[in-house]
Amino acid sequence: MQTGSGQAGDPPATGQQAEPAISSPFATTRLVAWHGDLAAWLDQLGWLRTLSDRLTAVLGPVRERHQDNLVLELLHGGRWVGHPLHPALSDLPIGLWAGVMVLDATDRDPAPQRGLDAAGMLSAAGILAAGATVLTGLNDWAVSNDQDRRVGLFHGLLNTVALGLQGASLGARMAGHRGTARALGAASLTVTAAAGYLGGHLVFTKGVMVNRVAWAAGPRRWTRTLQEADLPDDSPTAAEAEGRQIMLYRHRGRLYAIDNICSHAGGLLSRGPVADLTVTCPLHGSRFSLADGCVSRGPASQPQPVLPTRIRNGWIEVRGSQPAPRRPADGRTRP
Ligand code: FES
Numbered sequence: 243m244q245t246g247s248g249q250a251g252d253p254p255a256t257g258q259q260a261e262p263a264i265s266s267p268f269a270t271t272r273l274v275a276w277h278g279d280l281a282a283w284l285d286q287l288g289w290l291r292t293l294s295d296r297l298t299a300v301l302g303p304v305r306e307r308h309q310d311n312l313v314l315e316l317l318h319g320g321r322w323v324g325h326p327l328h329p330a331l332s333d334l335p336i337g338l339w340a341g342v343m344v345l346d347a348t349d350r351d352p353a354p355q356r357g358l359d360a361a362g363m364l365s366a367a368g369i370l371a372a373g374a375t376v377l378t379g380l381n382d383w384a385v386s387n388d389q390d391r392r393v394g395l396f397h398g399l400l401n402t403v404a405l406g407l408q409g410a411s412l413g414a415r416m417a418g419h420r421g422t423a424r425a426l427g428a429a430s431l432t433v434t435a436a437a438g439y440l441g442g443h444l445v446f447t448k449g450v451m452v453n454r455v456a457w458a459a460g461p462r463r464w465t466r467t468l469q470e471a472d473l474p475d476d477s478p479t480a481a482e483a484e485g486r487q488i489m490l491y492r493h494r495g496r497l498y499a500i501d502n503i504c505s506h507a508g509g510l511l512s513r514g515p516v517a518d519l520t521v522t523c524p525l526h527g528s529r530f531s532l533a534d535g536c537v538s539r540g541p542a543s544q545p546q547p548v549l550p551t552r553i554r555n556g557w558i559e560v561r562g563s564q565p566a567p568r569r570p571a572d573g574r575t576r577p
Contacts, residue, residue, distance in 0.1 A: 281443060284396050285389045294395045301384045309527045315540035317381040324543055326451045328378040329441070335375060336438060338368030339408060339431050346424040362415045365408060365427065372405050382451060385526040385541045387507060390450050393440060400437035404430045453544040454508045455501045460484055460562040467499075467558050478521060480512040483560050488549065490558060491516060491532055498532040499549040499560045506542035 284290065308314055319327040345361040358366065379401070383394045411426035444450040460483075467481035473492050480502055481488045487502040489512040500521070502512050509525030516522075519532045528542035535546040549560040 277443060277447070281389070281393055281447075285392050287392075287396075290392050290396060294392050297395065298384075298391070301380075305384045306527075310539065314381060317378050318385075318541040319378075319543050320540040321537040321543055326378075326382060326543065328375065328382050328451075329445065331371065331375040331378055332438070332441065334371035335368040335405075335408075336431075336434055338364045338371060339427065339434060342368070342411075342427050343431055346420075346427060358416065361427075362412060362423075365412045365415065369405065369408055369412065372401070372408070376401065376405070382541075385507065386444075386450055387525075390444055390448050393448075394444055394450070397437050397440040397444065400433055400440065404433040404437060407433060450507070453505050454503050455505045455544070455547055458486060458501050458503075458547050458562070460486060461560070462562065464552065464554070464559040464561050467560055470553055470556050470558055473497075473558060476516070478512045478514065478516050480510065481558075481560075483549075483562070486562065488560060489521070490551075491519075491521075493519060497551040497553070497558065499551045499558075500530065500532055500535060501547045501549075504528060504530075504542065505544040505546055506540075511546070 305314070316322065317327065319325050341364045342361045345359075345364065349359070349361065376398070379394075379398060383391065383398060386394050407426050407430035411423045411430060414420075414426060415423035445452060465483040467483050467488060468479065468490060473479055473490055475492050475494075477491075479490045481490050487510075489500050489502040489510075491498040491500075498519070500511065502510055504511055504523040504525065506523065506528050507525060509523040509528075511521050511523055511530070514522045514524040516532070520529050520538055521532060522529050522539075523542070526541055527539065528537060529539040530537060530542070530546040533548070535548045537543065537545055549562055552559050
């Protein structure tokens, strides 16, 4: 049977004129791919790479020396907070400086004779909040990787420029030059918005500081991983169960299975050392209990999922999350 319309891409039938292609301005590649191009362009900047490498060479050893410092872990957010502090703190200077702009745009009063006006107070509070935000951001930056690190550095440099502009704006405001203060404040907020965009790119596009095992699930049935004889005692070993990467460990005859992808930034835990049934991530040193997955040292803030294990016919089997028990119509859960 013939249908009225052909398949997309079919040549026009003889005698028919091809309709001109309608191109939407929003379908052009440039309009929808510029953000990826921007990140790639930033990554190619030679001076940014050099600066990133030099800063890493300075901060890396300092961080390693103070890995057990609880203040440093709290600056990440850490296990007590459950997620990174930096994104939450960054809302403060953005909000406060946006308030400055609204007040500047609506205020017709002359400058106060003494002290700061409301816009000046918000500006100063935003500068203080930006100081705390810089500390947490620098701490997170020190445990990021490769391209993320360079884009993150550019994000930090933009924020430093914004902070400088806001400081100059506050200085001009205190000196009574309100027009200059307003212009500098607006410029500061514009640069902050650009920096915020790059921060969003890092989190939402690149998954920086996002729990890497948030979607870890399955297998729903007991699934074979390794033959029992292939797992040496006291040696972290990588395995796979229906595509899920697992780290297996056996100590004194007891088996442990934990997600192999570190919840912090995806390091492979099977490549890290194990001591006292605690594995240390080889990338940034987070520590997880093999028994229950709890974090005993950051920067990770989320525990590592553990899987039940059993041995059947010489095979080590694991099982992931189970479907929730069906609730019957009467609402009571049957055993
Ligand atoms: S990947 Fe960063 S601590 Fe594991």
